[in-house]
Amino acid sequence: MFSPRCGYCGEAVVEKCVLALARAWHPEHFFCYECHSTFNGSLTVHEQNGKFYCSICYFTRFGTPCSGCQQPITDAYITALDMPWHKDCFTCHSICFQISQALLTNYVIFS
Template identity: 30%
Template sequence: MPRSRMLEYDGAAWHEDCFLCSGCRKPIGSEAFVPDNRRFYCLACYEQQVAPRCSHCRKALTKGGLTYRGEVWHRDCFLCCGCGSALAGQTFTSQGERPYCVRCFSSLYAKKCAACNTPITGFGDGKYVSFEERQWHQPCFKCSRCSVSLIGSGFFPDRDQILCADCNSDD
């Protein structure tokens, strides 16, 4: 067509007036656009009609973001359900469908070590020993009298104590 500029994208060519937004049908021209499954959208139509919506704020997610349990989130909207701190880029866990930072999860849900009474989170040195209703961090699983490690050896429960074979035979 005379006096019409040719536009090229991804190996295809269009007349300037034929390269239209799939949403509003206006010519895109030299404006920014977003390709989506062989369709092209001006930025406004992409945000209004096509872009995924953040599960928290419901605004269009146009760059970055993250996916958690099949839902998309802005990085700043993905927050701990306990304290409200941002979880993007840090270790977190969940209780049911709700995400928590390690600190909140530990204080709200984690079992406490029978020796040191701090949470057993499963993060870092997360190995632990469980016996009946009690749990211990591996480094805390020691004889209550002589403090020898009981990992890999027999032990004897004595009310709220755990004893190695030597200390148990001293009784």
């Protein structure tokens, strides 16, 4: 009987098998390229250039940084002044009032 080869180690996968990117993987060899956390079904898997990443590592490496806090943007955000911002980071620091969407004339919210 033919057994597929693991995409990581090249050995035969004879018991449990993970199929991803048209290849078979031993479950213990299907992990994040950056932090080496195994994908056990509870983590979202992102692929970039044939490598797998957990959400944290993917957005840290490939995500757009917020113009306010410099942390990766992982969900809905605002573009203002031609820069991306987390909704909570887009505030006025010098006049001390919350910027409401009614005051803005040139902004876009992405989700």
